[in-house]
Amino acid sequence: MAKEKARDLRAGIALLWGERDQPTRGPKPSLTPQRIAAAAVVIADAEGLDAVSMNKVAAEFGVSAMALYRYVPGKAELVELMVESVLAGVPDLSAAGDDWRQRITEWARRSAALHRAHPWLLAATAMRRQLMGPHQLGWLDAALAALEPSGLSAAEQHRVFVLVAGLVRTLVQQDLDFDEEHSREWGRLTDELLERHADRFPTLTRAIAAGAFAPDPVDPLEFGLARILDGVQLLLDQPGRPV
Amino acid sequence: MAKEKARDLRAGIALLWGERDQPTRGPKPSLTPQRIAAAAVVIADAEGLDAVSMNKVAAEFGVSAMALYRYVPGKAELVELMVESVLAGVPDLSAAGDDWRQRITEWARRSAALHRAHPWLLAATAMRRQLMGPHQLGWLDAALAALEPSGLSAAEQHRVFVLVAGLVRTLVQQDLDFDEEHSREWGRLTDELLERHADRFPTLTRAIAAGAFAPDPVDPLEFGLARILDGVQLLLDQPGRPV
């Protein structure tokens, strides 16, 4: 994966947007990029993104790994197709209320749910130089639509979108990191370490004693959204601001 | 990287905390885990995390790849050591002012600067199941120390820390994604696409026309911090809240 391979952006986009013109001659293709991506998604859902190899995906169809290269330029593009496939079902937020806060909150909730349903999504979209397919643009469009009536400027809307999308990623990442068994083991070892080094980490020691890292009944997504959107509201309520 | 290999947490921690007892017999070791990590950091800084292979790191010392396994259990642990090595220099925030807002803001700025100086850090810490070394705990301790005088409960301090740390990651990630040349190309292709599909993405089309994605003179980190901390301040100012 270290190779850059100078990807052809144009070809990648054509693939994502389904704009490849299909040939007339030759044997009928037995696969499609979409079916390949769907199979890869099944594997990733079950075993993680690292488990998705050209070999494994090809085996799902009973063909050789190289056969996939007739449909997909390479693995990077396959992952992009996986993302796009999973982002189908762009949310309709009109049912969430008339308030922009309610709507962007609903957007965040659905985005978080999607990421939790497909844990590999986080890693897949963390890769650099991502191209955006129609569904991905649809999600972006939905978020901006939620923010549009807020009275924020276009640039501000974009900034707030980044904030909210980032929040979702952060919190889902935290969720995924959390693992009952591992967490217990981690807690024990950390406690043991901190006992020995309490003087090096005085605040942390105090914070743990005060329950800062104990299970928290508050949903961190709701907490984060409330803080961010309160802050945005404050910006909107500023005296000098044009209505 | 798909293999889990059931890592020994205890051994990993001992390595990170430098608590391995060194042997008396046998030849003197020619390396240390720290020197190995330092060499790996140089490679990662220059060529990215993917370019860090056991072979390349070993070559830096003129030894075989397998020699490294005498010092480091495996690649995952090496990456952890890299992170720890780069987190040395835990910030002293007392110079940033007496205000908790100023202090956590300074923490965020330094964290962002560090991530920008070592772009691979984001990917390295995105890996699941990370162990924390003393420096990493130091950064955590510093952030909590900044938040402690705020009047937030321990649990709230933790939640706010997650928010701020997540913000830094989000924005640095955005920075790294942004690439002058690639961005230009992306913009052209996206414009072209949107022209053809303007009806599918009405809000996005409007937003782009309104300059939502134009270069923004506002530092997104400062913007995000201001919103989040404003929101936290509002929480603190709530009427029913105990002082």
Add this chain to the structure above:
DNA sequence: CAGATGTGTTTAAGGTATATACAGTTCGAG
């Protein structure tokens, strides 16, 4: 001065992506 212990090397196994050359199938033009 053995023998235990550690270091570093070589070899090899089992992964990964993907370039290339080839065999076989199917359509369309002459």
Add this chain to the structure above:
DNA sequence: CTCGAACTGTATATACCTTAAACACATCTG
């Protein structure tokens, strides 16, 4: 109707990657 072009899928090969295992050699301890 036929033949070549175009297309699909395969086999092979390259160049990586991590890391297990067996070995040779150096060094300190009893």
